[in-house]
Amino acid sequence: MKRVRAEILSTRRLGAYQSLTLVAPEIAERARPGQFVAVAMPEDRDFLLRRHLTIHQSSRRGGWAGTLEFVVDPAAGPGTAWLSDLRAHGFLDVIGPLGTPFSYPKRLTNCLLVGEGRSVAGLYFLAQELVARGKRVDMVIGGSTLDAVFKPIEAKRLSQLVTVVTDDGTLGETGTVIEAVAPALDRAPIEVVYAAGRVPLLSAVAEICRSRTLPAQVAVEERMGCGYGLCDTCAVPVASKDGATWGHVRACVEGPVFNPARVVWDRWRAAGPSADGPEAS
Amino acid sequence: MTARTRSIGVDLAGVALATPVLIASGCAGTGKELHGLVELRRVGGVVSRTVTVEPRDGSAPPRIVESASGVVWETGLQNPGVDAFVATELPTLAAASSAVFVSIAGATLEEYVRITGVLQGRTGVAAIEVHLSGPDRELERPVLGAHADRVTEVVGAVARMSLVPVFAKLPGGVDVVPVAVAAARAGASGLTLCASPPALAIDAPASRPALGGTGGWLSGPALKPMTLRAVAEVHRALPRMPLVASGGIRSATDAVEAMLAGASAVQVGTATLVDPTAPVAIAKGIATELQRRAVASPADLRGRVAIGSPEPAPEEQHA
Numbered sequence: 001m002k003r004v005r006a007e008i009l010s011t012r013r014l015g016a017y018q019s020l021t022l023v024a025p026e027i028a029e030r031a032r033p034g035q036f037v038a039v040a041m042p043e044d045r046d047f048l049l050r051r052h053l054t055i056h057q058s059s060r061r062g063g064w065a066g067t068l069e070f071v072v073d074p075a076a077g078p079g080t081a082w083l084s085d086l087r088a089h090g091f092l093d094v095i096g097p098l099g100t101p102f103s104y105p106k107r108l109t110n111c112l113l114v115g116e117g118r119s120v121a122g123l124y125f126l127a128q129e130l131v132a133r134g135k136r137v138d139m140v141i142g143g144s145t146l147d148a149v150f151k152p153i154e155a156k157r158l159s160q161l162v163t164v165v166t167d168d169g170t171l172g173e174t175g176t177v178i179e180a181v182a183p184a185l186d187r188a189p190i191e192v193v194y195a196a197g198r199v200p201l202l203s204a205v206a207e208i209c210r211s212r213t214l215p216a217q218v219a220v221e222e223r224m225g226c227g228y229g230l231c232d233t234c235a236v237p238v239a240s241k242d243g244a245t246w247g248h249v250r251a252c253v254e255g256p257v258f259n260p261a262r263v264v265w266d267r268w269r270a271a272g273p274s275a276d277g278p279e280a281s
Numbered sequence: 282m283t284a285r286t287r288s289i290g291v292d293l294a295g296v297a298l299a300t301p302v303l304i305a306s307g308c309a310g311t312g313k314e315l316h317g318l319v320e321l322r323r324v325g326g327v328v329s330r331t332v333t334v335e336p337r338d339g340s341a342p343p344r345i346v347e348s349a350s351g352v353v354w355e356t357g358l359q360n361p362g363v364d365a366f367v368a369t370e371l372p373t374l375a376a377a378s379s380a381v382f383v384s385i386a387g388a389t390l391e392e393y394v395r396i397t398g399v400l401q402g403r404t405g406v407a408a409i410e411v412h413l414s415g416p417d418r419e420l421e422r423p424v425l426g427a428h429a430d431r432v433t434e435v436v437g438a439v440a441r442m443s444l445v446p447v448f449a450k451l452p453g454g455v456d457v458v459p460v461a462v463a464a465a466r467a468g469a470s471g472l473t474l475c476a477s478p479p480a481l482a483i484d485a486p487a488s489r490p491a492l493g494g495t496g497g498w499l500s501g502p503a504l505k506p507m508t509l510r511a512v513a514e515v516h517r518a519l520p521r522m523p524l525v526a527s528g529g530i531r532s533a534t535d536a537v538e539a540m541l542a543g544a545s546a547v548q549v550g551t552a553t554l555v556d557p558t559a560p561v562a563i564a565k566g567i568a569t570e571l572q573r574r575a576v577a578s579p580a581d582l583r584g585r586v587a588i589g590s591p592e593p594a595p596e597e598q599h600a
Contacts, residue, residue, distance in 0.1 A: 001317045003557075040555065046349040048501055048555055095318065095557075223343045225354065226554035229314035231307060232330065232356045233345035248339050248359055253314065269341055269493050 001228065002026040003095045008088050009067055015147040017071050017118055018084035019056065025066025027096045031058035033126035034196075034219050034257040037070060037096030038227035041079050051079045052227045052252070054122035054196070054219070055097060068096075071121035071150065098227050099256050102126050102217050104133055108191035112184055113159070114140045114205055116177040119196040120150040122219060126194060127158040136160055140184045142177040146170035161188055178204040185212065192216065195260075199268055206260030218260045222251040229253040237267040289568045291325075291579055293546050294446045294470035294523045296407050299379055300325035300564035301579045302536065305527050305550030306384040306410065306450075307331065307356065311370045312377035318557040325564065326380035328548065329370070331412045333385075334392045336362035340494030346482045351501030352551055353482040355494035358386055358415070363399045375405025382408040382448065385439075388418035388425070393435050397442045408445050411436055411469075413460075414452040414476040414498075424479075427455040429463035440468030447471075448525065453498075453507070454478030461515040461522070471523035473548065474511045477504070501551040505529030509542045513588045516543025520584065531559060533566020540567075540582040 006024040013019075027037060038050035053070035060066070074084035086092075105111065111130055113123045120141045127137045137158055142165035143149040149171050155162045163180045164172030173180065178201055184190070185208070195205040196219040209216040225231035235248035236255055239262050246264050249255070291301040302325045309315070309327040321327060339359025346353050360366065363385075375381050383406050387393040393411070400406050413426025413435065426432055432449065440447045449464035450473035451457055461472055477498035482491035490496070508528035516524060523546075526539035531552035539547050552559040567579060576582065 003318055047347050048350065048551065049345075049347055049352065050555060093556075223345050225345045225352065226308075226557075228310075228318065228557070230310040230557075231345070231354075231554050232339065232359050233343075233354055235339060235342045235344055235356075235359065237342075246338075248342075267341065269343075 001095065001098060002030075003093070005091050006094045008086055008090050008092065010088050011086060014071070014151060015149065016073065016075070016143075017121075017150060018074055019069055019071045020083065020086070021057075021067050021069045022092060022094065023066060024068050024094060024096075027094065028058045028066050028068045029060050031055050031068055031097040032101035033129055034102040034122060035097040035099045036227070036256065037068070037094050038098060039070075039083065040093035041082065045078070045082070047078045049079075049225060050095070050227055051083065052098075052224045054119070055125060056121040057125055071118055073118045095228065099252055100254060102194060102219070102257050104130060105135065105192045105215075108215070109134075110136045110138070110189050110191045112138045112140065112181075112188075112190040112193045114177060114181055114193065114195040114197075114201070116142045116197050116201055117144075117148055118150060119198070119219070119221065120155075122196050123194065124151065124154055124158060131158060136188075138162070138184060138188055138190065140165070140177055140180045142166060142172070142180065144168070177201055181205060181208055185214070190214065195219070197221070199265065202260060202263075203265040206263065206265060210261060216260050217257050218263070219256045220251055220258060220263075221256070224252050227252045237264040238262050239264055289564060289571065289579055291546055293525070294408075294448070296326070296380060296446055298325040298546065299323075301540075301546035301567065302560045302564045303328055303382065303525070303546060303548045304553050304560055305548035306412070308550040308553045309374070309378075312374035315557055319561060321377045322379050324379065324560040325546065326382060326407065327374065327378045328382040328384050328410055329366070329374060330360055331358050331384040331386045332360045332363045332366045332396065333358060333387065334363055334395050336360065336365065340492070342493050344492060344494065346491045348480075348482060348499070349503065351499050351503035353480045353492065353497040353499055355492050355497040357494050363396045367399060367403055371403065371405050380407040381405055382410045384410045384412050384450070386412035386415050387435075388416060390419065390434055390438060394438050394442065397439045401442060402444055406445055408448055408470070409439060409443050410448045410450050410473055411439055412450055412476065414450075424452050424455065426452045426460060429459045432460045432463040433467045436464045436469050437467035440470070448473050450527070451475050451511075452478075453504075453528065457511045458514050458518045462518060465519050465522050471525060471545075472515060472519075473525040473527050474508065474515055474544075475528055477528065478507070500528070502529045502531055505535055505538075509538055510588075512539055512544050513542040513586070516584050517587065530563070533563045533570060536563050536567055537570050537582060540579055541584070541586040543584040545580065545583060
């Protein structure tokens with residue numbers, strides 16, 4: 001974990017989202033899929049907390065080595081709106097990489113990656129690393145409307161079979177990501193499921209994987225105070241290994257990636273979509 | 282001459298601190314988290330998260346939401362219980378920090394006494410900070426520390442038992458002087474002013490409270506003027522009592538203001554969550570300010586700004 005003053009290399013609009021690329025070699029070289037960065041807000045505003053943003057891309061090699069990219073929804077709150085308006089060559093105070101990353105399957109090959117909205121951003125980093133390890137990747141991605149589906153072409157490039165869904169049918173099938181998971185599992189011999197998003201999606205994925213006895217990992221979103229384990233505010237109810245007891249653990253340190261079978265979903269009333277606070281990812 | 286040559290060490294009721302800046306309870310982690318971000322040893326001291334007799338699961342998420350210049354939060358005092366705390370957390374925290382104040386809470390007098398007993402003589406405990414903002418199960422009151430009679434009992438019992446200095450952290454949003462006087466008379470070595478006041482955040486689109494717990498507490502820069510007022514009033518009533526300002530301190534200027542109002546030291550909470558180096562930067566800024574004012578120590582700032590008094594000024598008032 002490093003704290004750096006990172007230059008914004010570029011910033012661009014991608015549908016409903018804004019994607020920022022930073023020069024941050026100290027963070028980029030350590031970053032793994034599922035991890036996030038904590039970005040400081042300007043001191044002269046009345047919103048204080050760092051924004052916690054999932055790493056969308058981290059480039060360790062090549063012409064733009066040492067860069068990392070994250071994606072914000074400008075409509076999510078004042079902090080993400082501020083980030084969206086920044087120009088290239090400004091500087092940000094960034095701490096990262098933070099959190100426990102996804103782990104890669106050793107023996108299993110066929111992976112399904114599920115996400116909706118901005119949460120899809122973190123899955124491309126994962127897909128890329130899985131493909132590099134010779135795994136097969138399928139994806140189910142979606143959003144409320146065409147603009148809210150993050151990089152559908154990137155999904156096509158990285159995966160074998162892609163299901164795209166929108167609530168209003170403006171892109172792909174009409175429906176929800178949750179409804180599209182079971183058909184995607186029926187279509188290919190999936191062995192592992194990865195998901196990122198909010199509680200309703202993740203708890204549904206947890207249930208589907210439980211009923212089909214599929215191993216899964218989910219990246220949760222919960223409001224954070226600090227993002228590096230100090231304040232105990234990003235609590236996620238998790239059962240003990242034997243299932244006898246449960247306790248709150250920190251989404252920022254023990255998470256954000258969890259085994260969904262261990263999360264006590266009905267104890268967790270996570271921040272709703274109206275949250276105008278720091279984004280958990 | 283650089284600021285570094287001037288000492289900003291303070292003797293806080295017998296606890297020697299390298300700087301008058303502490304990390305407030307619940308904002309320092311367990312001693313491992315800040316590795317690579319700030320050296321905890323360079324911070325004057327840290328207050329542990331609040332520990333109770335039994336482990337507590339804490340309140341349901343979400344636990345934090347922003348408000349203008351502040352945060353509304355509620356952890357429900359999540360902690361592993363005092364026995365697990367002294368076995369696992371305290372050693373790491375003490376090894377990483379220059380001084381550890383252990384924050385303790387109970388819902389009954391007996392619980393405070395039991396925790397103090399477990400902490401007694403324990404290596405690594407520089408002081409005890411008594412959290413008094415929770416409910417009182419025995420007397421069925423919503424805020425135990427809002428009542429002078431109860432503060433006298435609880436703080437008195439802890440202070441009599443403890444071998445290390447005892448700081449009473451008075452509740453926010455209450456008439457603070459009577460409880461401050463009660464805590465001082467009961468034997469507190471110092472007072473922390475104040476705990477976060479009770480607050481509520483509402484998620485209007487969902488028509489429900491924004492947090493998963495019973496309400497919440499307000500922290501952050503929005504609190505500073507309330508902290509300054511509480512410090513100034515208590516300093517006027519108890520001029521010799523060491524006071525630790527807590528609530529809304531995020532810069533050296535804020536810390537200096539708190540000292541001018543009567544504080545001997547400050548605690549930095551929310552600002553540490555945003556900038557882990559804030560406690561070190563604030564200490565440096567205090568040193569610079571001492572140099573600018575050509576005074577020798579933070580104690581020389583203490584209480585230099587007095588507020589108008591409805592009563593005759595006490596005779597010990599700072600000249």
